[in-house]
Amino acid sequence: MADIQTQLVVLGGGPGGYPAAFAAADHGMQVVLVDDGAKPGGVCLNRGCIPSKALLHVAKLMHEAEEAAEYGVQFEKPTIDLDKLRTFKNGVIGSLSGGIEGLCKVRGVTFIKARGSFLDAKTLQLSLSDGTTQTLGFDQCIIATGSSPAMPPIFNIGDERVMDSTGALELRDVPGKLLVIGGGYIGLEMGTVYAALGSQVSVVEMTGGLLPGADRDLVTPLQKRLQRVFSAIHLNTKVASLTAGADGIVAALEGEGVEPQQTFDRVLVSVGRRPNSRGFGLENTGLQVDDKGFISIDRNQRTSVASLMAIGDVAGEPMLAHKATREAKVAVETLLGEPVEFDNIAIPAVVFTDPELAWAGITENEAKEQKRDVTVYRFPWAASGRAQTLARTEGVTKIIVENAKQRVVGVGMTGPGAGEMIGEAVLAIEMGATARDLADSIHAHPTLSETLMEAAEGIVGQATHKFTPRKS
Numbered sequence: 001m002a003d004i005q006t007q008l009v010v011l012g013g014g015p016g017g018y019p020a021a022f023a024a025a026d027h028g029m030q031v032v033l034v035d036d037g038a039k040p041g042g043v044c045l046n047r048g049c050i051p052s053k054a055l056l057h058v059a060k061l062m063h064e065a066e067e068a069a070e071y072g073v074q075f076e077k078p079t080i081d082l083d084k085l086r087t088f089k090n091g092v093i094g095s096l097s098g099g100i101e102g103l104c105k106v107r108g109v110t111f112i113k114a115r116g117s118f119l120d121a122k123t124l125q126l127s128l129s130d131g132t133t134q135t136l137g138f139d140q141c142i143i144a145t146g147s148s149p150a151m152p153p154i155f156n157i158g159d160e161r162v163m164d165s166t167g168a169l170e171l172r173d174v175p176g177k178l179l180v181i182g183g184g185y186i187g188l189e190m191g192t193v194y195a196a197l198g199s200q201v202s203v204v205e206m207t208g209g210l211l212p213g214a215d216r217d218l219v220t221p222l223q224k225r226l227q228r229v230f231s232a233i234h235l236n237t238k239v240a241s242l243t244a245g246a247d248g249i250v251a252a253l254e255g256e257g258v259e260p261q262q263t264f265d266r267v268l269v270s271v272g273r274r275p276n277s278r279g280f281g282l283e284n285t286g287l288q289v290d291d292k293g294f295i296s297i298d299r300n301q302r303t304s305v306a307s308l309m310a311i312g313d314v315a316g317e318p319m320l321a322h323k324a325t326r327e328a329k330v331a332v333e334t335l336l337g338e339p340v341e342f343d344n345i346a347i348p349a350v351v352f353t354d355p356e357l358a359w360a361g362i363t364e365n366e367a368k369e370q371k372r373d374v375t376v377y378r379f380p381w382a383a384s385g386r387a388q389t390l391a392r393t394e395g396v397t398k399i400i401v402e403n404a405k406q407r408v409v410g411v412g413m414t415g416p417g418a419g420e421m422i423g424e425a426v427l428a429i430e431m432g433a434t435a436r437d438l439a440d441s442i443h444a445h446p447t448l449s450e451t452l453m454e455a456a457e458g459i460v461g462q463a464t465h466k467f468t469p470r471k472s
Contacts, residue, residue, distance in 0.1 A: 001137075002123055002135040002136055002137030003134040003135045003136070004032070004134060004135070004136045004137065005136075005137045005138070006030050006031065006032040006110070006136065006137070006138050006139075007029050007030040007031070007138070007139050007140070008021075008024050008029050008030065008031045008032070008138065008139065008140050008141070008142065008335070009031075009032045009033075009034060009116075009124060009136060009138040009140075009141045009142075010024075010031065010032070010033045010034065010141070010142045010144060011034050011116045011124070011141060011142070011143050011144060011145060011280075012034075012035060012042060012143065012144035012145040012146055012276075012312070012314075013033055013034075013035030013037065013040035013041065013042055013100070013111070013144075014035075014041065014042020014043060014044055014045070014144060014146045014312065014321070014324065015041075015042060015044045015045070015049075015312070015321035015322070015324050015325050016042075016144040016146070016311040016312030016313075016321075016324030016325060016327060016328045017033065017035065017042065017142070017144035017311075017312070017328070018033060018040055018041070018042075018100055018103075018104075019324075019325045019328040019329065020142050020144060020311060020328035020329075020331055020332055021033040021104070021107075021109045022103060022104075022107055022109065023328060023329055023332040023333075024332045024335070025107040025108050025109045026107065027332070027336055029332075029335075031108075031109045031110065032109070032110045032111075032112060032136060032138070033104060033109050033110065033111045033112070034112050034114055034116045034124065034126065034136070035111075035112075035113065035114075036113070036114060036115040036116070036127075037113075038113075039093070039094070039097035039098075039101075040097055040100040040101060040104070040111065041093070041096060041097045041100055042144075042146050043146050043147070043148075044321045045093060045096055045097055045100075046093055046097065047165070047166045047169060048165070048169075048321075049321055050092060050093060050096060051089045051090075051092065051093055051169050052165075052169060052186075052189055052190065052193070052352070053352055054088065054089045054092045055085075055089060055169070055171070055193045056189060056192060056193060056352050056353075056354075058085065058088075058193075058196070059192050059193045059195075059196035059197070059354070060196075060354050062078055062196045062197075063196060063229075063354060065078065067391070070391070071391065080174065080197055080198065082171060082173070082174065085171065086170075086171055089169075089171070112126060112128075112136075113128070113129060114126035114127055114128045114129070114134075115127045115280070116136070116280060117279075117280045117281040118280060118281035118282060118284045118285050119135065119281065119284060120284055120285060121284075121285040121286060121287075121305050121306075121307050121308060122137060122138060122139075122307055123135055123136065123137050123138075124136040124137075124138070124141070125281075138307070139307065140307055140308075140309065140335060141307060141308050141309070142301075142309045142310070142311060142328070142331050142332075143295065143303075143308060143309065143310040143311070143314060143315075144310070144311050144312045144314070144324065144328070145275075145276040145277070145280065145312075145313075145314045146275075146276050146312055146313045146314060146324075147273040147274060147275050147276055147313035147314065147319055148273060148274055148276055149164035149165050149166060149186075149269070149270070149272075149273055149274075150269075150271055150272045150273055150274045151164055151269055152269070152271065154241060154242075155181065155239070155242055155267075155269045157242050157243070157244055158244075159244040159249065161244070161248070161249050161265065161266050161267065162242060162249060162266075162267045162269060163266060163267065163268050163269070164268075164269055164270070165186050165190060165268070165270055167268075168190045168194075168268050169190075173266075174194065174197045174198050174199055175194070175199050175264070175265035175266040176199065176200065176265050177199065177200045177202070177231075177248070177263070177264045177265050177266075178191070178194050178199040178200070178201050178202070178264060178265065178266050178267070178268060179202050179204065179239075179249070179251055179262070179264040179266075179267045179268070180201060180202065180203045180204070180267075180268045180270060181204055181239050181267065181268065181269045181270065181271060182203075182204075182205065182269070182270040182271040182272070183203050183204075183205030183207070183209075183210040183211065183212070183233070183235070184211060184212070184270060184271075184272065185211065185351040185352075185353075186270040187203060187268065187270035188203070188210065188211070188222075188226065188351065188353050189351070189352055189353055190268055190270065191203055191226075191230060191268070192226075192229065192353050192354060195229050195230055196229075200231040201229075201230045201231055202230065202231050202232040202233075202234065202262070202264070203226075203230055203232070203233045203234065204234045204237045204238075204239055204251075204253060204255075205233070205234070205235050205236075205237065206236070206237065206238055207235070207236070208235050208236050209223070209235060210222070210223050210226070210233070210235075211351065211357070214349075214351075214357060214359070214363075215359060215363045215364060215365070215398065215412050217364070217378060217396060217398055217412070217414075218357045218359065218396065218398065218412045218413070218414045219357070219414075221355060221394040221395060221396060221414045221415075222351075222353055222355055222357060222414060224394065225354070225355065225394065226353070234253065234255055234258050235255075236255055236256065237253055237254065237255030237258050238253070238254045238255065239251055239252070239253060239254075240252040240253070240254050242267060245263065247263055248263040248264050248265050249263065249264050249265075249266070249267050250262070250263050251263075251264060251267065273313065273319055274293055275289075275292070275293040275294050275295075275313055275314040275315075275319075276313070276314055277289045277293045277294065277295055277314050278293065282295075285305055285308060286304075286305055287303055287304060287305045287308055288304065294314065294315060294316045294317075295310040295314055295315050295316075297309070297310050297311075297315050297316065299330075299341035299342050299343065300330060300331070300334040300340070300341050300342070301315065301327055301330055301331040301334060301342065302334065309331045309334070309335075311324055311327035311328050311330075311331050312324030312327060312328075315327065318347060318349065320347060320349065322347070322348070323347050326342065326344060327342055330342045344430065345361065345429060345430065346360040346361045346425070346426045346429035346430050347360070348360040348422045348423070348425075348426050350418070350419035350422065352419060354416070355392065355394060355395055355414050355415045355416055355418065356413075356414070356415065356416065356417065356418040356419045357412075357413070357414050357418060358412070358413050358414075358418040358419045358421070358422035359410070359411065359412035359413070359422070360410070360411055360412075360422055360425045360426045360429060361400065361408070361409050361410035361411060361425070361429045362400060362409050362410040363400075363410060363412065364376050364398070364400060364410070366410075367400055367409070367410065372402060372409075373402065373403045373404065374400050374401060374402050374403060374409065374410075375400075375401050375403055375459055376398065376399070376400050376401075377398070377399050377401075377455050377456075377458035377459050377463075378396055378397070378398045378455070379396065379397045379398075379399075379451050379454045379455040379458060379463055379466060380393075380395075380396055380466065381393050381394065381395030381396060381397070381415050381448070381451060382394075383454070383463070383465040383466045384446075384448060384450060384451050384454075384465070385445070385446040385450075385465075386445075386446040386447050386448050386450065387415065387448060387451075389446065390416060392415060392416050394414075394415070395413070395414050395415025395416070395418070395448075395451070396412075396413070396414050396415070397411070397412075397413045397415075397451035397452055397454075397455045398410075398411065398412040398413070398455065399411050399435065399438075399452070399455040399456060399458075399459060401434075401435045401459050405434070406434040406435050406436060406459070406460075407432050407433065407434055408425070408428045408429055408433055408434065408435060408437075408438065408456075409429060410429070411425035411428070411429070411452065411455075413425075413451070413452075415448065415451075416448070417448055421448060421449050421452065424449065424452060425452065435456040435459035435460050436456070436460050437456075438452060438453060438455075438456035439453060439456040439457045439459070439460050439461075441453065454466065
């Protein structure tokens with residue numbers, strides 16, 4: 001007999017776990033939320049999305065202050081108080097995690113700080129912070145254990161100067177020279193922060209472009225700006241080894257025209273994330289994971305074991321917090337017997353660099369691979385009045401429309417605030433809106449959101465502020 005018995009346990013308190021616990025409790029279920037972190041919120045809140053965005057906000061302020069000289073406003077060179085900056089970042093985390101704990105109480109969710117490990121498909125063993133253990137029996141469990149930064153063995157040399165994203169967010173110091181291994185969104189975001197604080201940042205990416213897999217039309221404006229912000233960007237380049245030395249970490253680089261031996265004060269390894277599916281007894285449940293470590297699920301978040309469901313990063317790509325939150329609602333509604341499944345066709349992705357990148361639906365390359373009959377239109381932000389007033393004209397808004405019904409199937413944006421605007425595109429795609437629907441919807445002037453309206457105008461005729469000669 002278990003020490004504690006509950007109707008539903010949610011294992012993992014991140015952006016998938018705690019929304020699942022809240023939704024279930026709101027519908028009258030008896031819920032226990034188990035998380036082994038010092039504070040609830042998971043990686044996203046404590047060691048990922050939230051702290052990185054707090055630091056990126058500061059970096060953006062510093063860049064804007066520097067660029068203001070071009071418009072006739074001169075600021076003194078900023079001084080960096082790292083202790084105060086860490087306090088700001090940690091204060092944001094503390095406020096949000098405290099809010100989650102408060103919501104657990106008012107919703108009647110029992111929150112247990114412990115590491116949970118499956119004894120079988122109906123029982124968890126909880127290892128508490130005081131060294132004691134308890135057993136927790138359940139009718140249903142939603143696994144929401146998230147993911148962790150990948151650290152290839154070749155880079156795991158046992159030196160604290162080699163960091164993953166968690167270590168980089170601790171902001172222990174501002175290294176004179178920082179090597180970022182990996183040109184994905186995590187590396188570029190953290191590289192942007194450290195460059196603003198004064199580091200000479202070098203990025204090494206194995207492929208031929210930054211943000212592999214993202215639309216090149218969206219990446220190009222960002223890459224041009226980062227070439228001014230970073231000390232170096234080495235594409236088609238491999239880091240063969242890292243060696244700890246008295247003067248720093250020596251990186252052996254392999255790439256055309258790249259100095260083969262370079263020394264850095266710190267190295268950030270940002271080559272992806274791996275699902276947290278091992279080390280907590282899944283093998284005792286009969287549940288299997290695939291060769292990438294993901295738990296297989298159906299469109300209702302069910303696994304192959306009747307008492308177990310899975311959501312978020314551990315349940316498959318894309319590894320995005322907002323995808324996990326949606327899956328949480330699907331899982332709970334499934335338990336309640338509602339006719340629901342994860343059928344979303346537009347999961348937005350945002351890269352919070354400066355400029356930001358955001359996209360939803362299919363990309364132009366995906367449309368070509370799927371041999372879909374589409375029309376693509378690009379509206380340059382240089383033709384946007386609002387972008388001109390911000391002196392940020394490098395952006396672009398791109399729309400992809402299927403020709404048969406003129407429905408919007410993909411949207412991408414690069415520019416300041418792109419992440420805030422992509423929600424309109426998600427709604428348009430999910431609702432089956434046409435280009436005419438977007439073109440005829442009045443957008444406030446002058447705003448950057450007008451670029452989506454004008455991109456849609458370019459599909460159905462001519463954009464007001466861009467003329468495209470048509471073949472007769």
